[in-house]
Amino acid sequence: MIFVWTEHFDDKLAQASREALGKATKLGAGEVVALVFGENVDDIVKQSFHYGADKVIKADDATLANFRAEPYVALLVKAAQEHNPNYILAASTARGREVMGGASMDLDAGLISDVNELEIEGGNLKAVRPVYSGKVLATETASGDLQMATLRSRAFTPNEPDESRSGEVIELAPVLSEADITSKVESFEEAKGSVSLTDAAIIVSGGRGVGGPDGFDPVRELAEVLGAALGASRATVDAGWIPYEHQVGQTGKVVSPDLYIAAGISGAIQHQAGMRTAKVIVAINKDPEAPIFGLATYGIVGDLFQYVPALTKAFKERLGK
Amino acid sequence: MHVVVCTKVTPDTAAKVSVNDAGVVGWSEAPVINPWDEYAVTEAVLLKGDHGGQATVMTVGKQEHEEALKQGLAIGCDQAIRVWDDALEGHDNLQYSKAAAAAIEKLGDVDLVIFGKEFADTQTDQYVYQVARKLGWTSLGAVAKILEIDFNASTIKVERLLEQGKAVVSAKLPAVIAVLKDINEPKYPSFMGIRKAAKAEIPVWNLGELGIDVGEPKTKVAQYKNLPVRGSQVQLFDGTPEEAAAKLADKLIEEKVI
Ligand SMILES: Cc1cc2nc3c(=O)[nH]c(=O)nc-3n(C[C@H](O)[C@H](O)[C@H](O)COP(=O)(O)OP(=O)(O)OC[C@H]3O[C@@H](n4cnc5c(N)ncnc54)[C@H](O)[C@@H]3O)c2cc1C
Ligand SMILES: Nc1ncnc2c1ncn2[C@@H]1O[C@H](COP(=O)(O)O)[C@@H](O)[C@H]1O
Numbered sequence: 225m226i227f228v229w230t231e232h233f234d235d236k237l238a239q240a241s242r243e244a245l246g247k248a249t250k251l252g253a254g255e256v257v258a259l260v261f262g263e264n265v266d267d268i269v270k271q272s273f274h275y276g277a278d279k280v281i282k283a284d285d286a287t288l289a290n291f292r293a294e295p296y297v298a299l300l301v302k303a304a305q306e307h308n309p310n311y312i313l314a315a316s317t318a319r320g321r322e323v324m325g326g327a328s329m330d331l332d333a334g335l336i337s338d339v340n341e342l343e344i345e346g347g348n349l350k351a352v353r354p355v356y357s358g359k360v361l362a363t364e365t366a367s368g369d370l371q372m373a374t375l376r377s378r379a380f381t382p383n384e385p386d387e388s389r390s391g392e393v394i395e396l397a398p399v400l401s402e403a404d405i406t407s408k409v410e411s412f413e414e415a416k417g418s419v420s421l422t423d424a425a426i427i428v429s430g431g432r433g434v435g436g437p438d439g440f441d442p443v444r445e446l447a448e449v450l451g452a453a454l455g456a457s458r459a460t461v462d463a464g465w466i467p468y469e470h471q472v473g474q475t476g477k478v479v480s481p482d483l484y485i486a487a488g489i490s491g492a493i494q495h496q497a498g499m500r501t502a503k504v505i506v507a508i509n510k511d512p513e514a515p516i517f518g519l520a521t522y523g524i525v526g527d528l529f530q531y532v533p534a535l536t537k538a539f540k541e542r543l544g545k
Numbered sequence: 546m547h548v549v550v551c552t553k554v555t556p557d558t559a560a561k562v563s564v565n566d567a568g569v570v571g572w573s574e575a576p577v578i579n580p581w582d583e584y585a586v587t588e589a590v591l592l593k594g595d596h597g598g599q600a601t602v603m604t605v606g607k608q609e610h611e612e613a614l615k616q617g618l619a620i621g622c623d624q625a626i627r628v629w630d631d632a633l634e635g636h637d638n639l640q641y642s643k644a645a646a647a648a649i650e651k652l653g654d655v656d657l658v659i660f661g662k663e664f665a666d667t668q669t670d671q672y673v674y675q676v677a678r679k680l681g682w683t684s685l686g687a688v689a690k691i692l693e694i695d696f697n698a699s700t701i702k703v704e705r706l707l708e709q710g711k712a713v714v715s716a717k718l719p720a721v722i723a724v725l726k727d728i729n730e731p732k733y734p735s736f737m738g739i740r741k742a743a744k745a746e747i748p749v750w751n752l753g754e755l756g757i758d759v760g761e762p763k764t765k766v767a768q769y770k771n772l773p774v775r776g777s778q779v780q781l782f783d784g785t786p787e788e789a790a791a792k793l794a795d796k797l798i799e800e801k802v803i
Contacts, residue, residue, distance in 0.1 A: 233709050238708075290712070291707075293677075293683065293684050294683060297674075297678065318686055318687045318705070318706075319707065319708075322674050322684060324671075324674075325670070325671040325672075325673065325674025325678075326674040326675070326678040326684060327678075328638075328639065328674075328675060329674070329678040330678055332639065332763075333763065334637060334639065334763025334764035335638065335639075335669075335764065336764055337668070337670055337671055338668060338669070350767070355666060355668055355769075356562040356570065356572075356665070356666050356668075357558060357665050357666075358772075359561075359563070360563070360564055360570055360769055360770070360771065360772070361769070361770045362766050362768070363767045363769075364764055364766050364767065365764065365767050366763060366764045367763055367764075367765075368763045406716055406717035407685070407715065407717070408714065408715050408716070409712055409714050410713040410714065410715055411712070411713045412710060412711070412713075413711045413712075414709055415709060415710040415711075422708055425802075426802070450803060468689070468725070468727040469706055471726075474558055474665065475581065483797065483802040492559075493558065493559055494558045494559070497558070500772070504800060504802045506793065506797070507779070517781075518779070520779045521779065521780065522779065522780050522781075522782065522793060522796060522797075523779045523780070523781045523782070524781065524783075524790075525781060525783070526789070530786040531786050531789060531790060534786035534787050535794060537787075538787075538790040538791050538793075538794035539794055542794055542795075543803075
C-alpha cells in the first residue's frame with residue numbers, strides 16, 4: 225500500500241499532488257491511498273480518485289481548515305499506524321516538507337526529499353535528487369518497513385483525470401482538538417493574478433538589465449501573453465525592484481519549467497542553481513559573453529527593451545491574442 | 546530568552562562542485578557557512594540585541610564545521626556547541642535530528658530554534674521539522690518575517706511564504722523556525738569579532754553525554770553523479786528585433802514548449 229498526502233487550494237487538488245498521485249500509480253506498490261485533510265473536502269476526495277487514488281483517507285474538520293503542522297502531522301502519523309503503508313509520498317512543497325519531515329520523526333522512517341526520479345528496487349525506494357545547489361545528482365535509497373519521499377514539482381506527470389473513477393472513503397477523526405494546537409493561522413494573502421513559479425510550465429525572468437522597477441513592464445507583458453510566471457534574479461530583488469517571492473536561484477526558488485526565458489540576466493552560478501533543469505532556456509542579453517549563453521538553448525544578443533516587446537508581439541500574433 | 550541557531554559549512558555558492566572518478570564530491574574553494582544560515586545566525590543575534598538574553602550557535606558535525614560556529618560567534622552569538630560522535634559517521638537526517646534535539650534539550654532553557662531554509666549541499670530540508678517533532682514543539686518553515694515575538698508571554702507571530710501566498714501564523718514558544726533570505730540583512734563579522742571567535746573554546750558533546758542512541762541510518766546515498774552535459778551550443782537568432790523575434794517564436798512553437 226502506498227499513501228499520498230495531498231494538498232489542495234481553492235477547492236482544487238494541487239498540481240504537485242496530482243503529479244505525486246500519478247507517480248504513485250506507476251510505482252507498482254499496491255493500493256494507492258490518498259490522504260485528504262481539510263474542511264469541506266468532498267470535492268478534493270473526488271478529484272483524488274480522478275487522478276489515480278484507489279482509496280481515500282479523509283479527515284474533515286474545522287481544526288484542519290488551514291494548514292498547520294501539528295494537527296496534520298498527528299493525522300498522517302495516526303493513519304500510517306492504523307493502515308501500515310509501505311511507502312508515503314507527498315509533493316515537495318513548503319507544506320509537504322513540513323508534514324513529511326515531522327511525520328518521519330514520529331514514525332522513525334527514512335525520508336528522501338525533493339526527488340526528480342523515483343523507483344522501487346528490491347522493495348526499497350530509490351531516488352535521484354539534485355544536491356550541492358543542483359550541481360550534482362545523488363542517487364539515494366531508503367530501507368525499513370516504512371519509507372517516505374517528497375517529489376519535486378514538475379518532475380512527474382499526472383494521470384489524465386478519469387471522472388468515472390471512485391472508491392472507498394475511510395473517515396479519520398482529528399487527533400488534536402483546537403485547544404491542543406499551539407499555532408493559529410491569522411490570515412492568508414493569496415498571491416494575486418500570477419502563476420506560481422514552482423508550478424509554471426513557462427517562466428519569464430528579468431535581471432539587472434531591466435534597469436529599474438518599471439523595466440519589468442515589458443518582461444511582465446511577455447509573461448502575460450505566454451501565461452507564464454514572472455521570475456527575477458537576486459540582483460533585482462535586492463535592489464527592491466520586485467518582491468522576493470519572484471526570486472529564482474540558490475537563495476530563491478528552484479524551478480523546472482518547460483521554457484525559461486531570461487532577459488537581462490547574466491546567469492551567475494547562483495541563478496543557474498535555480499533554473500538549470502528547465503527543458504528549454506532562452507537568453508536575451510546584450511553581452512555576448514554573458515555566462516547565461518553557456519547554458520541557453522536559444523539566444524538573442526541585443527537590448528531587451530527592443531527584443532522582448534518584439535517577442536511579445538510575435539507571440540500575440542501566433543497565439544491569436 | 547535563549548535562542549539557538551543551527552548551522553554548518555557548505556561549499557561556497559560560487560565553487561565549482563563535481564564528482565571525481567572515484568565517485569567522491571569535491572569543490573574548488575574552502576567551505577563557508579551555509580548561505581541560508583547567514584540569515585538564521587543574523588536573526589538570532591538581532592533577537593538577542595532586541596530582547597537581551599542568550600544566543601547559542603550549534604552544529605552537528607565534524608571539526609570542519611567549527612568554521613560556521615566561529616562565524617556565529619564573530620557576529621555576536623554568546624556560545625558555540627558542536628555535537629559529534631563516531632556513531633554519526635554516515636548518518637542520515639533522522640540521526641542528525643535526534644542528536645540536535647538532544648543537544649537542545651540538554652541546553653535546557655531554549656525558547657526558539659532557528660534554522661536556515663536548507664543546507665546548500667544536502668538540500669534535504671528535513672531537520673527543522675524532525676527536530677521540532679522530536680522536541681514536541683511547533684515548527685514553522687518558510688518564515689519571511691518575524692512580526693512579533695514576546696519571550697515573556699512565550700508567543701511568536703510570523704509571516705510564512707507558501708506556494709500560493711503569504712500566511713500570518715501565531716504560535717506558542719518554544720518553537721522551531723526556518724527562515725528565508727528576505728528576513729534580514731546578514732551581518733558580517735568585525736575584526737574584533739573574528740579575533741574573539743578564534744580564541745573561543747568550543748565544547749564537543751558526544752552521544753553518551755546526550756544520553757541517546759540514534760539508531761541506524763534509514764536512507765543513504767548510493768552514488769553521486771555529475772549533471773548530464775547540456776545539449777549542444779546555444780543557437781543564436783539575429784536580425785532586427787522583428788526578424789529575430791519571429792524566428793525565435795516559430796522555433797519555440799515548433800518545439801512545443803508553448
Ligand atoms: C550566497 C549567494 C546566494 C545567491 N543567490 C542567488 C539567487 O538565488 N538568485 C540569483 O539570481 N542570484 C543569486 N546570487 C547573486 C548572483 O551571484 C548574481 O549576483 C545575480 O544573479 C546577478 O543578477 P543579474 O544577472 O540580474 O545581474 P547582473 O549580473 O548584473 O547581470 C545583468 C545582465 O543584464 C545584461 N543587460 C544589461 N542591460 C541590458 C539590456 N538593456 N538588454 C539586455 N541585457 C542587458 C548585462 O549584459 C548583464 O549580463 C547569490 C549570490 C550569493 C553570494
Ligand atoms: N548537522 C547540523 N547541525 C546544525 N544545524 C543543522 C545541521 N543540519 C542541518 N542543520 C540546519 O538545518 C537546515 C536545513 O538543512 P538541510 O535539511 O540539510 O537542508 C540548515 O540550514 C541548518 O540551519
